[in-house]
Amino acid sequence: MTTSDQPRSVRRPRVVMLVGNFIDGDSRVQKEARSAAEAGWDTYLVGRSRSGKREESAFGEVTILRPAESMAATKYRTYHPRRSGVSGLIAYSTIELGKVKHQRQRIRQSNLAVERELLARRSADGLNPASKLVDEAVLAAKSLGVKAAGYWISARKQALDHNYNIVQESPSTSLEQLMVRRGGEGAVWNAQPRLVDFEDSFGRAADELEPDLIHANDAEMLGVAVRAAARARAKGRTVKVIYDAHEFFAGDTRDNPTWAPAMAAQESKYLPLADAVMSPIEGYASSMVELHGIEKFPGRRPPVLVKNMPALADLAASGDDVPGVRGALGLADDVPLLVHPGSVTKVRGLQTVVEALPDLEGVHAALLVGRRDGFVAELVAMAEKLGVSDRFHLLDYVPSEELTAYLRSATIGIDTLLHIPLHELTITTKFWSYISAGLPVVASDVKATSELTRELGNGEVYTADDAKAFAEAVRKVLADPAAYTKAYTEDTLRRYSWEGQAETMLELYREVTGKP
Structure with a gap:
């Protein structure tokens, strides 16, 4: 059992x-x-x-x-784009149907050439003139029908492609958004x-x-x-x-x-x-x-x-000899290294980091990413254009229980969120990881994160999406990192660890279920 x-x-x-x-x-x-x-x-x-x-x-x-x-259901939605207007009326209902119709039309067009050769062969074999005229008329009518069908199929296929492209850019109609x-x-x-x-x-x-x-x-x-x-x-x-x-x-x-x-x-x-x-x-x-x-x-x-803070047990279990992010890049201990683990999208503000690197001579930046296409690829192209690709690095994610120890060898943890309503309320998981790893931080001035950074005194705050302000904040921290890391007392580390958060969660389990 x-x-x-x-x-x-x-x-x-x-x-x-x-x-x-x-x-x-x-x-x-x-x-x-x-x-x-x-x-x-x-x-x-x-x-x-x-x-x-x-x-x-x-x-x-x-x-x-x-x-x-x-x-x-997700696949059906993806391959059955529905739109209003003329394109919605004439488009094929599915991508597969559009492909099938297009394929059959190509075969019909090819087959017309074959029928012309067959008519020529029958004429050469002595087809009487009256029959030839009838067959030519039938073939001409068929050709016109195939040509007309081709225009119609092409229009419906283009409408389908148009609908599909619109769905990728704007997945829902205005009516659907209202109903939702x-x-x-x-x-x-x-x-x-x-x-x-x-x-x-x-x-x-x-x-x-x-x-x-x-x-x-x-x-x-x-x-x-x-x-x-x-x-x-x-x-x-x-x-x-x-x-x-x-x-x-x-x-x-x-x-x-x-x-x-x-x-x-x-x-x-x-x-x-x-x-x-x-x-x-x-x-x-x-x-x-x-x-x-x-x-x-x-x-x-x-x-x-119940905040998503790192577990002190994971850090203790890792020991002190973890080469971490610096070792992965082969950088010497005296090379300034900025680090950012986690999701990379435009609203995360990491373009600010790349734009600031030309003003931060000798400073390296490393992003821990799950994939390297999309906006990550745009950042790589931006770094190449600005001539800083040798100081802009991508590394793979590491298991969550190893993250704090992995980050510890960096110089500064960065948190570059842009101003959107969601970010004003957010303190990211990476911010707690920086505290556990003993890293000073450079954070944008979104409300919750900037307030905590100033309260703890563990870093500098800069104006979001301002590369020059970011560079200035980095220089301030690099000038005296110890002035910021002294905020990390034993009490602070205990307060911002998972162990205390887990007990709150388990107490809620007991309260809700009555289970000891």
Whole structure:
């Protein structure tokens, strides 16, 4: 009998953590799962499968489950672009149909040449003049029909291509955006079909595992968790739900115009059925209370803050001889090195770093990235154009439990967020990693991060998106790094570690479930 098949009466309390990513690069959910397992919970971490097939593995005492995923709804949406207007009326309904029609038209055109040769052959063999005239007329009419069909097929194919390109640039129509903001479930599922796919795979996994608690990470898992708990209650089982809100969607400005309103709609609908709310950012928590009126829900306490801080145990286990980022680049100890681990997008502001490097003679910058295309490639091209490509480096991600030790050999940790509403509330995970690694920081003047930097005195703040101001801040820190790192007392390091945060999370587990 496997662990998941054990009777509920004889097994340990079970928590199923749902997360709509591939788990590998998500330090928060990994630490949450590891802490829950160490505290005695039978812990399953459920995430996406890169192969699309069911995968199961161990992560210490945690079972990682990646259910089989067809992603049928997402694929259908991708290959069935729907638009309004004339192009929406005449376009082929699918890319595959457009290809088939185009292929058949090419064959018809080729076949006309064959029929002309056959007519010529029959004429040479003595076809009578009257029959020849009739056959030529029929062939001419067929040629005109094929030509006309070609224009029509081309127009429909061009309309399809036009629709597809528009969908890539603007995934949703104005009407669809309006319907999503109104919170209609059908509109939300049409605009964000991955929610349907997640329910199909993650919902089945939640049913199979029969948990006592579902820990839903991010809004795309909230509906999955609430529905699974409702199905369990219908069968006489009690399942509690904790919603872990990693983002505040009312301030989200990402490219997909329906993502943030769809997620806000999910929160608005399903939050009343969640038993508790967690959040890593104080600004998110207070904003959610205001947006959704959480304090009005019967018996509901305000969101509990569980910040995504590095684990001191990981740093202690790594020892002091980790070559880290400096060793990976082969840089001497006296070479100034700026480091930035994590997502690289335009709103992260890293173009400011590249633009500042020409004014920072001898200073190197390293980004830890998960992929090297897209905006990362744009930054590489920018560095080449500015003549600083020899001082601008890309390195691969390292496991989350090794990150703090890996960063420790750098000179300065940088946090370059641009001003968007979401960033004003955010203190990034990397900022906590810089503290644990003992690095001084250079941070942009977004509200939460700049306030904490000034409070701790562990770095300099510069005006976001201003390369000259960034360079000046770097020079100030390089002039006397010790003046900033003296802020890192033992008390500070303990206060900003995962160990204290994990106890807050586990206490919430106990409070919600009544399980010791």
